[in-house]
Amino acid sequence: MNFRYLKKDEIDCRVSTCNQNGVSLLLYKDARVDQNILDETFSIFGWQRSHQLIDGNLYCTVSVKNPETGEWVSKQDVGKESNAEKEKGQASDSFKRACFNLGIGRELYTAPFIWIPKELVTIKKDNKGKDTTSDKFSVRSITIEGGKIVQLEIQNDTRKCVVYTYGTKKKNGNAPAQNEQANAQSQQKQAPAKTPEEIEAEKVRIQKEKEEAAKKELKTIDNDKIIPLRKMFVAYKFEEANLLAYYHIEKLEQMTNSQYADFGKKWKILVKQWGGITEIQKGA
Secondary structure, eight states: OOOOOOOGGGOEEEEEEEETTEEEEEEEOOHHHHHHHHHHHHOTTSEEEEEEEETTEEEEEEEEEOTTTOOEEEEEEEOOOOSSOHHHHHHHHHHHHHHHHHTTTGGGGGOOOEEEEGGGSOOEEOTTSOEEOOOOEEEEEEEEETTEEEEEEEEETTTTEEEEEESOOOTTSSOOHHHHHHHHHHHHHHSOOOOHHHHHHHHHHHHHHHHHHHHHHHSBOOHHHHHHHHHHHHHTTOOHHHHHHHTTOSSGGGOBHHHHHHHHHHHHHHHHHTTOOSSOOTTO
């Protein structure tokens, strides 16, 4: 019984810890994802769930029907209370855990440790003096091979930039292995054969280039970019405060290269929204 891997938009990011140095994130799925995959795999008539209260704890049993034999296979697990509704939280959590036991989303257990440094997240104190953040994060890309996460990109949706990278992103994401093999064979026909040492050196070079590119995206912009931005505020008649608020930063010096590139793609739309102009009249 094999389930497909989770898609990037089926995986949520949750802040696990938060302190003055940054935040750590966990990847998780919600109950709707489990329901959709069960429907997709077995149809709505091929699975069922039930809940039992055992020693004060709420358990969930998820049963699926083997389409070939008609035999029912069941997995069970216990849930934990949520911060909101106690019973509903336990029911949902126990269901998700039982689905993990069946194999849905089990690849999330192979996720690397995800740490977002303080420079890439807004951290503030709550009314109890505890470090917290209201920034939202999402999975921008993910590659899963053999049940393991081998590549991952996390985006800070609030700041609109990539803040975490792991592994090497493939052009076709989770494309079937046979496609990769066919592409490799095609390249071998068109180019002279390389020695194993040359192939390994090429892999190292490509990996290093991608890591450097990812680091560059996370670096803050320098004066060569800050000065033209300040000139834009005057020329196109919009406030610097609008730009800072949009990317959730306190000053231009905190803007990353990724955010700068994002602004470059959609500045006309944003400037119009902020009451500015997008064309400078001659002689003005």
